Amino acid sequence: MVHELIDPRDTPERQNQKLLKIVETLMRRAEQSSDASGEAYAQFQRAVMLEEEVRVRTRELEHALDLLNESNARLALANAETEAARANLANAIETVQEGFALFDAQDVLVMCNTRFGKHMADIYHLLRPGLRFADYVNLVATSVHLALPEGESAEGWEAYRIARHKDDHAVFNVMMAGNSWLQVSEHRTPDGGTVILQTDITDMMRLERQERERLLDDQSRVIKATLEHLNQGVCIFDAQNRLVGWNRRAGELLSMPAGKFQLGMFFATLYRQAADSIRILSGTRLDDVEAWVASTAKRAPLSFEIGLGRDRILAVFAQQMPDKGFVISFTDVTAERAAVRTISQVNETLEQRVAERTLELEDALSEAERANASKSRFVAAASHDLLQPLSAAKLYVGSLEDDLQDAGLRDRAAKAGNALVAVERILGALLDISKLDSGLAAIDRTAISLGSLLDQLKDELEPVARLKGLDFRVVRSGAVVESDAAYLRRILQNLASNAVRYTGSGKVLIGVRQRPGRVLLEVRDTGPGIPPEHQDRVFQEFQRLNAKASPSDGMGLGLAIVERACRLLKHPLNLTSEVGRGTCFSVELPLSTAARAPSPLPVPGAGAAVPFEHRIVVLIENDAGLRAALEITLDSWGLNVLPCASCAEASALLQQIDISPDAIIADYQLDDGALGTDAIAALRAQHGPVPACLVTANRSPDLAAACAGLNAALLHKPIDTGALRGFLERALT
CATH class of the missing domain: 3.40.50.2300 (Response regulator)
Structure with a gap:
């Protein structure tokens, strides 16, 4: 009930007053009451409880007051520290030697020191907190103390200054009245504000100018010394065509006394003094030179030659400088021109000798071609004339083998036939090499079935290999290639015959490897192998590494024919060999693009036996x-x-x-x-x-x-x- 009489929103003093009033009223009623002692005691208890609650609330109120007093003390201390910090910051900013200003994120001036803007007395009193950045720039642009560059307006400078304000960092120099300079540094703060520093760099600029002038003087002396050490004559003219520099070498080359060179004299005057002793060479006219000197536009470099006396020649080179002046250099090229004349004479002599030698070589080449053609005709004719009786001899020997009854005589006839076959092979090889060397060999590229070609080769050589105890294997292929049938058969036959001939034991393998758009036709054997230093020799005529081989085994022409035929057909030929392990010859063949596969190659001599009587x-x-x-x-x-x-x-x-x-x-x-x-x-x-x-x-x-x-x-x-x-x-x- 007591809680209902007290409003929690009242202050602690008001709540205590209400509690005291309630206690007083209750005590009075207790004393005046005629109720039973039990009721009086209950009222007394309530009074005691109310008093205790009043005491608790009083303590809470006192604690709250203590906290409030402590907070006020801390706030006062913080305010004092803030004011001290502000004062310290202001003092610190004031001690900065540069002008300092701080603008907030809204480009409003927050604070500045007394050095900020002191070079512009007409606007200095307006630079106060609350000034907007755009107004500050306008004041500076219109100040009488701002020295703008020639040709630049206040509006243009103001626009440039506002544009630089968008950068996070900007540093530039400003010239002030009285030949003083300020360096303005502008930096963005993390909260979007702007700090501006103004530094007086007048002394620095003056020192820089003095140093620049000193450097220019030093540079002038270095340039002068350099010009004097040049082997070329040099004359320097300014934009008004006046002589501003030269070296002694120029007077020596132009044969002019040193006193005729005067500072400030015009080019035309200098030329008139030297005109009597010089003449312009190499097709350039005097009008061209004068027009180049008088031109005010951008001039391309000009070069020409002048002659002095009877044989002295100077190369002249004129080039414009950045300040519209120009420099002319003179180089003595007398020795070089004399050397050129000498070389020209030598070249003419050499050309005449080369022409004579060329005619001699042409005659020799014609003679060689005639000799080669004569050799080819001789080989062809000799082969034809030799093949005629050779064919007759083979036919006679063949008929003797059929007619002879004595085994010994038949054996001799067979050996004679084999000898004739060996001669036939040599003559055929010589005829083939003659054709390939003469360049008269014609080729007929057609689609060729490798399967048929390999079958014929197997039928031809397998019996020979079996007699030697060799394992002769042919891996058949269904590939169809583009080549000349006769030459390809001869290439493969020569490679396979060589492999069988020179392999003493083991095997001979012929197969085809597939490659994109091509195949590799390989002939492998387990023969003695070919040493690396002899691998080029085997493709030369009459070269046989096996010196013990008999003429019936060939005269070393097979691989020579293979190499020439592959070169003619543009079929790459490769050789890999290891001594004691064997040899592999491979020929790269292009796959045929024919729409249909070719018919099998005919096998010579095939057919069933038929009776010839009465035919x-x-x-x-x-x-x-x-x-x-x-x-x-x-x-x-x-x-x-x-x-x-x-x-x-x-x-x-x-x-x-x-x-x-x-x-x-x-x-x-x-x-x-x-x-x-x-x-x-x-x-x-x-x-x-x-x-x-x-x-x-x-x-x-x-x-x-x-x-x-x-x-x-x-x-x-x-x-x-x-x-x-x-x-x-x-x-x-």
């Missing part, structure tokens, strides 16, 4: 010995042979016996320039499409193409009897 063959061969040998060979096979020396003789003989032949075998080069292709065409015109075969020592692709167009078989000399019999078997089937 008539016309043989046209102008060489009597070879014609007789072929006749014996064909007759031994059971054929009826009509040997003739020319097409006319064959035509007349067939007309006389009134019969058509079953096949025609004709030599390509007949007497009186006649050709076997024409003979085949003439006989076919009389007797219909008779199967025909052309025999020749000519291995050109053009002749092969002609035979293909004629639908005639082509056999090369020396004649392979197996290939000849294969043709007849196909023709007579």
